[in-house]
Amino acid sequence: MNTTTTAAVRARELRKDFGEGPTRIEVLRGVDFDALPGQLTFLVGPSGCGKTTLISVIAGLLDSSGGEVRLFDQNIERFSATERILFRRKNLGFVYQQYNLLPALTAAENAAVPLLAAGVRRRAAVDLAKSVLVKLGMGNRLDALPSKLSGGEQQRVALARALVHEPRLILCDEPTAALDHATGESVMELLAENAVHPKTAVIVVTHDTRVFHHADAIAHMDDGRIVKTESRHRNEIEIPEFEDAIPMLA
Amino acid sequence: MNFIALKMLTGDRAKYLGLIFTIAFCTFLLENQTSIFAGILKRTGSQIADVTDAEIWVMDPKTEYFEQTKALKDTDLTRVRGVDGVQWAVKLFKGSPVARTADGKFAVSFCLGLDDASLTGAPRKMLLGSWQRLREPDSVVIDKAGYVLLYPGEPLELGRTLELNDHKVTIVGISDPPAPFLSFPVMHTRYSEAVNFVGHERTQLSYVLVKPQAGVKAEELCKRIEAQTGLRARTSEQFQWDCIRYYLKNTGIPVNFGITITIAVIVGVVVAGQTFYLFTVENLKQFGAIKAIGVTNWRLIGMILLQAFVVGLIGFSLGTGMAGQFFDFFSQKIPTRGLVLMWQSVALTGATIIFVMILASILSLRRVLVLEPAVVFRG
Numbered sequence: 012m013n014t015t016t017t018a019a020v021r022a023r024e025l026r027k028d029f030g031e032g033p034t035r036i037e038v039l040r041g042v043d044f045d046a047l048p049g050q051l052t053f054l055v056g057p058s059g060c061g062k063t064t065l066i067s068v069i070a071g072l073l074d075s076s077g078g079e080v081r082l083f084d085q086n087i088e089r090f091s092a093t094e095r096i097l098f099r100r101k102n103l104g105f106v107y108q109q110y111n112l113l114p115a116l117t118a119a120e121n122a123a124v125p126l127l128a129a130g131v132r133r134r135a136a137v138d139l140a141k142s143v144l145v146k147l148g149m150g151n152r153l154d155a156l157p158s159k160l161s162g163g164e165q166q167r168v169a170l171a172r173a174l175v176h177e178p179r180l181i182l183c184d185e186p187t188a189a190l191d192h193a194t195g196e197s198v199m200e201l202l203a204e205n206a207v208h209p210k211t212a213v214i215v216v217t218h219d220t221r222v223f224h225h226a227d228a229i230a231h232m233d234d235g236r237i238v239k240t241e242s243r244h245r246n247e248i249e250i251p252e253f254e255d256a257i258p259m260l261a
Numbered sequence: 262m263n264f265i266a267l268k269m270l271t272g273d274r275a276k277y278l279g280l281i282f283t284i285a286f287c288t289f290l291l292e293n294q295t296s297i298f299a300g301i302l303k304r305t306g307s308q309i310a311d312v313t314d315a316e317i318w319v320m321d322p323k324t325e326y327f328e329q330t331k332a333l334k335d336t337d338l339t340r341v342r343g344v345d346g347v348q349w350a351v352k353l354f355k356g357s358p359v360a361r362t363a364d365g366k367f368a369v370s371f372c373l374g375l376d377d378a379s380l381t382g383a384p385r386k387m388l389l390g391s392w393q394r395l396r397e398p399d400s401v402v403i404d405k406a407g408y409v410l411l412y413p414g415e416p417l418e419l420g421r422t423l424e425l426n427d428h429k430v431t432i433v434g435i436s437d438p439p440a441p442f443l444s445f446p447v448m449h450t451r452y453s454e455a456v457n458f459v460g461h462e463r464t465q466l467s468y469v470l471v472k473p474q475a476g477v478k479a480e481e482l483c484k485r486i487e488a489q490t491g492l493r494a495r496t497s498e499q500f501q502w503d504c505i506r507y508y509l510k511n512t513g514i515p516v517n518f519g520i521t522i523t524i525a526v527i528v529g530v531v532v533a534g535q536t537f538y539l540f541t542v543e544n545l546k547q548f549g550a551i552k553a554i555g556v557t558n559w560r561l562i563g564m565i566l567l568q569a570f571v572v573g574l575i576g577f578s579l580g581t582g583m584a585g586q587f588f589d590f591f592s593q594k595i596p597t598r599g600l601v602l603m604w605q606s607v608a609l610t611g612a613t614i615i616f617v618m619i620l621a622s623i624l625s626l627r628r629v630l631v632l633e634p635a636v637v638f639r640g
Contacts, residue, residue, distance in 0.1 A: 070635075096557050097555065111547070128556045
């Protein structure tokens, strides 16, 4: 792990419980995790190991039960609710497994949502979103509704939505899980090419082993802990084996 | 974000139209029923309102509403005239003779006998002829609805004769007074003629109509008349409200209309409220995504209230338009003449729709505000 660079995300002894008393479940059991700017960090592990909970806590969408998480050297759990929302709006981008596009908005309007939320005027926001979509190869689908887009196209719109406001941290939750291999590969290539910048960190939660070769770093998670981290040049990552991992296609 | 809220609203066309038509229907039903209710109650005092030249009605102390009269003594007129502040006072007779046409068609009529000298209380809105011709012997002015009832399908025509309790009279005018509560023909004639139609009783004076002197308040004069004569004196407006209160208290009209209005409110609250609530609940994931992106709860509240306001406004406008068309059409019909869409009904319905939409918004907002944005990570 690069220790000279300020981490985009630094989690130490991070814990998250759900429920209380006898029904309490420890999902995160003291996670130490770092994600660096300029890197595509994969968070991998079997289903139920706590990956999604970890990025939810990192994003400030859930409060931790203990430990500390710092984003760009700031502990956002000490922020007020409004400060946290404003921080998230400015600094974070999201890509979800199910895309979560607004069905009534066109591709360009969907991609423009973070700008609109930040108060940018509609026309300027949509124009900027269109330029991002064009970069992602969606120039001919700008005015299409999500229902008229394929899964890969919808994920590219979601990617544009995550990139449009130039956040410093992009969190992707299983971005290829609903896509076939070729489309998933294409989406990961776009993510690697367009999202990773010297000042931007990208965390991808996945257990899709087919796309591991895109990673700069991989944090292996199991049973609520990071059990192993790897950092290397892309395409040199060792492919782990999970019981429920998506098998490599021949 | 307002445009996102509106696009979310209109994007699901079926639910959007369903919401609008539910609110429109609720609006129509509420405005329709409350206006008809108010219009019918207003009819109970329509003959009072039609007398514009006198301001005070003097009657037997036990009289509660217009239809219920106990005759006064002729000397009561003189006593009323003697009260300080009375400019003039005249007689008015009210009776219900049977009107029969030459071809045998008959109907109970509503006959007003006007002071012979002044013809105070004569109908001011004439369609044919002149109320001044009531000075001719055996003459009546009949209202258009009564004429149509007695001479169905025939053109309005003066000079026709009919019998009122076996007394032959000639139609010298056709009027268009406000519709009475009961659908009887309204006949105006002179007092001296009217008492003959109904038959002689010991006393026949139904009401004394009074005009106060300049500078004397009608309410104040009513008190003086009551104090000096022991009779009941009411201003025109007070007497109209007496009639309305009587019918409200003693008939099933308010219960029947109340049931319909209550059902309309319940249908509005339950259906429109539930549809809007479900609309929001089904969009929870979308709201979660917006929330995760960094939209504040206040902005989400604004979005949902905007959605509620838009469907409420469109539905209310459509419903009011429908109600307006309804009354425009039916006010041309004789049985429903005079029933109009009242602004009070529109205002009351508007307030109800606002209440319904605010209630639905609050229920919806609760779900959105407690929504964990982390829900968006759950596939």
